[in-house]
Amino acid sequence: MDERLLIQEAFAAMAQAYAPYSGFCVGAALLTAGGKIYRGCNIENAAYTPTNCAERTAFFKAVSEGEREFAAICIVGGHDGKPAGYTAPCGVCRQVMMEFCDPQRFRVILALDEEHWKEYLLKDLFPEGFGSENLQSADGCA
Numbered sequence: 001m002d003e004r005l006l007i008q009e010a011f012a013a014m015a016q017a018y019a020p021y022s023g024f025c026v027g028a029a030l031l032t033a034g035g036k037i038y039r040g041c042n043i044e045n046a047a048y049t050p051t052n053c054a055e056r057t058a059f060f061k062a063v064s065e066g067e068r069e070f071a072a073i074c075i076v077g078g079h080d081g082k083p084a085g086y087t088a089p090c091g092v093c094r095q096v097m098m099e100f101c102d103p104q105r106f107r108v109i110l111a112l113d114e115e116h117w118k119e120y121l122l123k124d125l126f127p128e129g130f131g132s133e134n135l136q137s138a139d140g141c142a
């Protein structure tokens with residue numbers, strides 16, 4: 001996959017951000033294992049806590065369409081369409097990635113523009129993450 005395309009898609013997603021309270025617009029482009037891209041933007045709310053991050057918007061769109069396997073996500077964030085440094089995913093979004101992605105293989109790409117980006121594996125951004133495997137040995141506590 002060409003990182004440039006994923007970065008372009010993340011910027012296109014950022015243009016749809018609804019961020020009237022923070023003014024910080026985020027775009028995410030989520031690449032499925034099959035090569036499809038789902039865009040997501042942050043969607044804020046006057047009550048603040050219902051705000052949804054761009055990454056989770058992308059994941060929830062994809063999962064609700066039947067996707068379950070993912071290869072990479074690209075994230076951009078800033079004001080007025082201009083990146084304000086590298087935007088890393090928040091902890092809640094990392095947990096959502098953990099639910100659907102192999103931390104050893106899932107790539108998280110943080111971009112400033114098409115020439116400047118850096119890449120991590122989920123395992124390095126979210127070490128020892130809690131996942132479905134942690135529940136497999138559960139017998140119940142009641």
Ligand code: THU
Pocket residue numbers: 019022024025026041042043044051052053054055088089090093
């Ligand atoms: N935000 C995201 O969309 N993704 C992140 O990983 C970090 C934060 C959004 C949420 C809120 O609308 C704004 O950025 C400021 O926190």
